[in-house]
Amino acid sequence: MNETKGNQSELALIRYIRNRFPKRRREILKGIGDDALVFRDGIIISTDSFFEGVHFDMTYFSPYVLGYHCMAASLSDLAAMAASPICALVSLNLTQNVSKKEVGELYSGFEKITKKYKMDIAGGDIVASPAFGMTITVIGHAKKPLMRSGARPGQALYVTNFLGLAEIGRRALRDKLPQKEYPDAIEKHLCPEPRIFEAQSLSRYSTACIDTSDGLSTDAFHLAEESRVKIVINEEHIPIHPEVGKLCSIEKIDPLEFILSAGEDFELLFTAWRIPKIPKVKIFKIGTVVKGRGLYLSKRGGIKRIQPSGYEHLR
Template structure:
């Protein structure tokens, strides 16, 4: 019998889209993008974070857990070019979870939400065997950025440096010193809200990179029904990424392409964009052509860009 492991996360979402119907005219964008968009410009997203899957208390403080859960959820609003309004948390926690731990967790959420003017507006609490944070964020925009607008001839851009969060995760797990930028990127990612807002009206398609370029680039190509080409020589390389790969025997390009949880923005535009937008470095990393699928160009040769990023259900 077919199961989730056979389909993988992407296959499951494709099936899900056929099981439910679009029936309410108030809904503008439903399943298939970074967030739900209503006709009045309201943007809604939800995400979940489970202990042992998304974070470990071995190197995440309670504040880090709360900060990352809120920031990663708000990243979906950034991808839509939305201004965030409020945040809700459904907290699943063991009954013996210490109140001081929860206070510190909420203080981490309050830190990132306060910085962005987002109100923590409630949620729910449920007894559970392990700590799980089920988050919802609401925002507003009349001009949402979508995954589905890329056109042949567009240029492909990425904010920041890919693979840095994966380096931070591995450095924290190994207990190695240094790599402070990478560790900070993993523990406390920054939702690119200002960048998303600045890109409104300037880009043709946009999404956040939560599961790695190799996976998310394919999603953008599929949504836009185009061929997406990542140009290997243009991939940005953070010094800590190169240093980690050299010291610990990894491949920098594998970390950059497949490392998830960077929460940078991947977007397309019909024209050249500045190297810096909203005080963030912007890198042109490829192009859009007629066709379908995602590819990696190395030395003029095109190879399929296989989705090797994070997948909850993949074998």
């Protein structure tokens, strides 16, 4: 994956495409600009691409774990809409050096997670490619889809679990750090869990949701922009996982700056009128929604406007 802090080329490109292709079909409730495409009848569809050397590193991913990882990341877009998965289409891009055995293991990884969510692998495509990768299209259904655009002034901003762990895990694996010192982070990078069940419980409480795939600042910025509100993140309320604290301390990075830009945690960032009570799920209140526009950070009484600094998938 590419870290391009401050580079807004992907956001600009999506904005450009969105302006050129306004929603016209009446079957569609929401197209470009949310985690997934939403049909009026509640069908939700999302598509994500993954490439070796960009999104994953086969020096420490096994094909099995890769299958789990990519399907989990794809399903996270359904979780963000509070959708229940139905099936996935996998378009597999194979280089010559991928063996049939490895493809079988990849599908075992898919199988592990698709069984958990009682969903089908219902088709796709297999092509030769100069780069090993895949594009997964996931299809689900939501009775009440949670959009990015539903945040309202007076609500608070919440997040499930800790942020930044996946990127710590990626760095620990990449830099061959002692694995036993970063167990949660490594697990989080390799096998993230889409918050499918949590999102369904949340949908009683929440009116706007996004998954944390691009870093807290980028994801919160999307919520603010799509809902046309001002979101203030309270720096003191962002929880720091010990493994995030440890590596940031060693690498002399500000853990807050790190969390604002570290992506791929696939947690849920959402707004609600009151804190949801969901058994066994950690939920942290990390900010507020107020009238206005844009994303702000409050810190020891001060407040400053910030720009999305998250992961960008383009340079």
